[in-house]
Amino acid sequence: MNDRAVSEAIGFILILGVMVSSIALVTLYGYPLLLKEQSNTDVRNMERGMIILQNDVKSLCYKTVPYEETTLQVSGGTLSVVDAGASPSSFSISTLDGYSTGDMPLGKLTYYSDRGSEVIVLENGAVLTRQDGQAGSTILAEPRWFYDDQTKTLVVFVIELDAGEAISTSGMSTVRMGLASSPATDVNTSVGASTTVSVVYTPDPDDDYSTGWKNYLTGTLGMAETAPGSNIYTLPDVRTLIVKSYAVTVYGI
Amino acid sequence: MAGLNEEGQWIVLMGLLVAIGMFFLALIINQSALVGQTTAESVLEFPKSDIRDLRSEMDDLVGVLRPLSSGTQSTVLNVVRDDISALSLARKNAVVDFSLTGPEDVAGVLYYRTEFHYNNGVTAYDETAYF
Numbered sequence: 001m002n003d004r005a006v007s008e009a010i011g012f013i014l015i016l017g018v019m020v021s022s023i024a025l026v027t028l029y030g031y032p033l034l035l036k037e038q039s040n041t042d043v044r045n046m047e048r049g050m051i052i053l054q055n056d057v058k059s060l061c062y063k064t065v066p067y068e069e070t071t072l073q074v075s076g077g078t079l080s081v082v083d084a085g086a087s088p089s090s091f092s093i094s095t096l097d098g099y100s101t102g103d104m105p106l107g108k109l110t111y112y113s114d115r116g117s118e119v120i121v122l123e124n125g126a127v128l129t130r131q132d133g134q135a136g137s138t139i140l141a142e143p144r145w146f147y148d149d150q151t152k153t154l155v156v157f158v159i160e161l162d163a164g165e166a167i168s169t170s171g172m173s174t175v176r177m178g179l180a181s182s183p184a185t186d187v188n189t190s191v192g193a194s195t196t197v198s199v200v201y202t203p204d205p206d207d208d209y210s211t212g213w214k215n216y217l218t219g220t221l222g223m224a225e226t227a228p229g230s231n232i233y234t235l236p237d238v239r240t241l242i243v244k245s246y247a248v249t250v251y252g253i
Numbered sequence: 254m255a256g257l258n259e260e261g262q263w264i265v266l267m268g269l270l271v272a273i274g275m276f277f278l279a280l281i282i283n284q285s286a287l288v289g290q291t292t293a294e295s296v297l298e299f300p301k302s303d304i305r306d307l308r309s310e311m312d313d314l315v316g317v318l319r320p321l322s323s324g325t326q327s328t329v330l331n332v333v334r335d336d337i338s339a340l341s342l343a344r345k346n347a348v349v350d351f352s353l354t355g356p357e358d359v360a361g362v363l364y365y366r367t368e369f370h371y372n373n374g375v376t377a378y379d380e381t382a383y384f
Binding site: 034 | 263267270274278281342344345346348350370372373374375377379
């Protein structure tokens with residue numbers, strides 16, 4: 001075999017060049033993609049985690065379970081509790097015939113993503129999400145408000161989260177929650193006469209979920225918004241209004 | 254170097270590099286391990302036992318009402334209906350309503366026709382039964 005013009009040095013440089021450039025390509029394009037994918041996975045996991053916590057809250061409120069504990073991994077962000085007293089968001093329910101609950105503060109469990117801009121929140125038994133710094137929000141898992149057509153009864157649950165102080169965590173965390181007191185059932189019955197119920201949602205200006213709540217109240221419950229952006233919703237022809245309020249204490253996360 | 258065949262070394266080295274690369278990839282993907290699955294409670298939302306309890310109460314109620322006069326029947330019925338509605342709302346968060354008519358002659362036997370309605374926001378259930 002004729003080996004002239006075959007240089008070991010050139011061959012070495014060629015193969016080294018191919019290797020170095022492929023490593024460079026992977027570092028340049030592959031690694032950021034990988035990081036982004038991981039951040040997406042973290043957010044997806046946390047969405048699932050929040051729905052698990054929502055189930056805990058449901059068990060506490062609707063199934064008379066006194067205490068719930070869930071361990072979940074909070075990665076790529078922070079999970080924090082905002083006490084009802086420190087959170088400006090609230091619901092207020094009133095009827096045309098003079099009944100009013102006044103402002104009922106909600107409190108929330110919030111997950112802020114470190115790398116992305118996603119925010120996931122558990123507020124009043126619903127899981128909502130929004131992009132930080134942008135208007136709009138969407139509801140991931142609905143709360144259990146309902147209107148019974150046959151008896152014309154509107155049942156509204158208001159869940160207040162109390163923590164005593166602001167707590168936040170990252171990594172493996174155990175969310176411990178308990179029902180603070182026996183539920184204070186507030187029933188307004190006006191059998192026979194139908195009335196119009198009005199629901200007012202007051203959002204936190206820094207953490208606004210009014211679009212998510214609007215879609216839920218107008219879509220699922222069939223309420224009407226009085227004016228665009230007013231956050232006041234009405235439902236006519238209600239004979240019995242039942243407002244049940246629960247206080248859930250978060251002992252630790 | 255003459256006569257020594259070294260061409261296979263590159264393949265071995267490349268194989269090693271690919272293996273190390275795949276190891277790191279697997280390590281990063283493994284970081285996003287799923288959180289624990291929730292219990293099946295969300296699947297088991299159907300209030301089977303609540304509806305059965307309600308049905309059983311209807312049966313008992315008909316047994317109590319049967320010997321009474323029609324005027325007393327409606328008084329008792331209203332009181333019991335209010336109690337059951339209030340209880341199911343307080344304990345189970347469900348709206349319950351029922352009505353009772355009769356007795357009707359069904360194939361020679363007197364039956365009371367009961368219609369009951371159950372709604373807890375997840376499940377709405379209506380049934381007509383004769384007791």
